[in-house]
Amino acid sequence: MKAMMLRETGGPDKLKLEEVDTPSPGPKEVVVRLQAAALNRRDLLVIHGRYPGIKLPVIPGSDGAGVIVAAGDEVNQVAPGDQVIINPGLNWGSDMDRKDAGFTALGMPANGTYAGYVKVPADNAYPKPSHLSWEEAAALPLAGLTAYRALVTKGKVRQGENVLVPGAGGGVATFIVQFAAALGANVYVTSSQAEKIAKAESLGAIGGVNYKAEDWVEQLQELTGGINLSIDSIGGEAFGSLPVLGKIGSRIVSFGATRGPVPNFTLPSMTVKEISVIGSTMGSPQDFADMLKLVAEHEIHPVIDRTYPLEQAPEALLRMEAGENFGKIILTIPQ
Structure with missing residues (x-):
């Protein structure tokens, strides 16, 4: 698959488009063929080396939406063919009031969404709100x-x-x-x-x-x-x-x-x-489910600032870094 790979920190120009192996799911995981991804300021912290616990190489990106193409043997809540939006929070824990010490997010240290495919726990794949386009769905997760x-x-x-x-x-x-x-x-x-x-x-x-x-x-x-x-x-x-x-x-x-x-x-x-x-920081799985319910009930459409193809991620990041955007910046993923 094609992916924007970060092998050294220092700025958006360090991101390079590479051909890498498509991930395979573990027993409780799914692989999502991404239709779109979105940028967050967290991505800039990672790319500049200002994020704690950086491990390289990594595919950045926390936000994405797409279609499940593979599921592990123990997955029964979703299935290949499902259109999903991804909760980027990993290992929140069982207490919805506070995150566990091991809480992380897609894009560091786990590979993220600046790629054709991403592997996530099945519990992190939620049905895409039907009124949203792929770009709007990708814009929603971390910021929403x-x-x-x-x-x-x-x-x-x-x-x-x-x-x-x-x-x-x-x-x-x-x-x-x-x-x-x-x-x-x-x-x-x-x-x-x-x-x-x-x-x-x-x-x-x-x-x-x-x-x-x-x-x-x-x-x-x-x-x-x-x-x-x-x-x-x-x-x-x-x-x-x-x-x-x-x-x-x-x-x-x-x-x-x-x-x-x-x-x-x-x-x-x-x-x-x-x-x-x-x-406050990010949110729990319950927060994510409740947020999706609010978005669906009120038919809220995320604001899209600008859309770039995946290979132009460095240019897109520079726009966000300069504070020129109003709303979310989107990466479209080649199919």
């Missing part, structure tokens, strides 16, 4: 799962609440906007680009502000009247303003810190307002 757990399982969003999504444009942030709007929340965003705020509004957000404005906090406070739930992946100085925006008893969920540490985070506003700060 992360968004659902942060918003619903950890954030416990309620209808009518004001939800803030800093940094509109990324895959997870886009899903949070869509999911929160579908669940009846009032969604607000921040971005440095008016175009991205407008796109978020087209997905259900009420409005947003430019976080580069000196008075962006005051603007947002006036626009919203206060925030019940902030879901952040940015960190940095802007994170320190979230308690200021929060209402009494509000929640802040963090699932990343792309801008690093928070130099201005102070406890007084946290304690006086009784604000909860909650960490």
